[in-house]
Amino acid sequence: MVGALVPHVAGSLWLIPALPLAGATITLFAGNRLGKWAGILATVLVFASFGVSLAVVLNLLTYPGESRLALQHLFDWISVGGFRVGADLRLDTLSATMILVITGIGALIHLYSVGYMAEDPRQGRFFAYMNLFVFFMLMLVLGANYLVLYLGWEGVGLCSYLLIGFWYTVPGNAEAAKKAFITTRIGDTLMLVGLALLVFKFGTLDFEVIFGTAGSVLTKDAATVIALLLFAGAIGKSAQLPLQVWLPDAMAGPTPVSALIHAATMVTAGVYLVVRSHVLFEISGVALTVVLVVGVVTALFAATCAIAQFDIKRVLAYSTISQLGYMFIAVGMRAYGVAMFFLVAHACYKALMFLGAGSVIHGMHDEQDMRQMGGLRRAMPWTFATFTIGGLAQAGVPPLAGFFAKDALLEVANHTGREVVFVLGTIAAFLTAFYIGRMICMTFLGRTRSDAAEHAHESQPVMLAPLVLLAIGVVVVGILQLSPDGAVTQALEPVVGATALGAGLSVPALIGMAVAVALLSLALAWWIYGSGRVDTVAFRERLEPMATAAQRGWYVDRAYDVVIVQPAKALARLTSDVFDALVIDGAVNGIGGLVKRSASEGKLLQTGFVRTYALVLFFGAVLVLGFIGVRG
């Protein structure tokens, strides 16, 4: 059990989600009248929330490791018989890590959006959704029980839907939004079943009680079932196989949305959920293996897809899926600290790359096809520099954040005797560096390939400032975790426990290997796409049909369409055109027709002669009385 409460910190916890909620409320009702002030208000509030978070977390860190826990009870949410759920907030080092990422990166992305959305007539609504998202995301990570977490979980899903379909007049955007919502719902529903099982077993949803007593309450099998159901929710939210299909399409939303929701925060909620519930996963054991396998497969699968994309945002989408796979690999190996650091590092460099891509798209006047780009380093030097830093970080070039994250992960894999994971992880790292290199070469290097690229312009300072700040973040955040037992891991130890490491290859050898893999892959990408010595079109054609298959996400979408969507539609047609039209409508119309026909016959009984009625009445009375007389 974790130690005593930290009262000083607890009092102001509510302020962190309340600020963005206030912003959402104001901009939702008055946003379109506020004009560009809506964006400024929203940004200031998220920055304020970041300020409070920072103060609270710094205060929390002044306490010794075991007692770093702050709880705040806001009000009783549900109280039915013995079942009680409170609107409780919980700050420990795990949620502290998350709120800093959410409010910090969220604030920068809000700032960037002020510039990016400046010409949109509905920007008030946009910032309302963004602030609402930040609120729900904060509730998700600050919740002290699974119901508050689930509130945030569904809330961010809603905001994701609203923001993917923000430009709903463009054909396909609303479809993408629906797809994202419905696909994640599959996971959410399974997760809800898991929560119901938790209530059934524990009679409460409170983290403290569940994790404190899980060892004695749950059998191994029960823990496996619950853990896998929770993981199903994580699969949906974090776009892991087999529910990864929604994330590439979700790129239909404005680019800041992709950066905030579909790279830095919401999609990492799955990782947070599993780390938060690690007690259940560890009792099960099997569940952790499932997490590991899903992570490995997803990391490799999505990396191959990313290589073949032409749309700059789809490259980043697949790369996000792949990187999330990495995080689940770390979780599956019980290296929760490494997973959380990976999450932080990824949030920084992927937000940076998305915002950079947004800057490119803005400068290219809404062109997203990398074949139309090229040579943008001259027109957009700031974007080029910051984007490249983000790219190199993800590729794993030291001393950037991504290097430490990936290296720590591979080190854990190697030192815990998971040779297969180590090898596959290294292959995925090679692919990662390759598609990053390809993207940078196609976008910024070489000759310009279109008029739009010729006339591209650098973005305004309000968009460049977040890029620069995030780039600095990517450079310095590595200090937090120079090895698998770095600062982040140590801070998280009271919450998630330590990772046991065995022996394996020496650390310098691993680092050398990781760097070599990254640089080799980047060099290869440059030789193919950047040097101009390889005919990339012919190169791609030689790889057909593999290239197209990878570009289409290995036809998983089409498989789902054939196996699930079309049969479901056929069933819907059967019920609507056959069952509903004939059976349901038939019954209703039949009853109506019956009444009508009997009425048209029965009305002839009415003669209009008063005395006839009197006679019938009389005989009727006689009959009734006679009946009573006979019976009595």
Added chain:
Amino acid sequence: MRTPIAYFLMLAGILFAMGTVGVLINRNALRIFMSVELQLNAVNLTLVSFARLHNDLGGQVLAFFSMVVAAAEVVVGLAIIVSIYRRRRTIDVDAAREMRW
């Protein structure tokens, strides 16, 4: 010695039968109305007779109620008959047979 209850009931029965026949064979609305009154009074007589038999004033009270209701009913009924007469210059009930389908 009391008059046996059967006499009263027989008288009431005869009155009721006369009323019923009157309702059924007359076409003049006023005559039908008078016959209905006969029926009502037959019933009142029965009520009073049983009240006397059982030494229970309830029956008499009920008879008074029935008289009041009958008076009210006559008011409404006569008004309707007057208005029918004004419209069609006859109070033959068989002539007023539009109230069907």
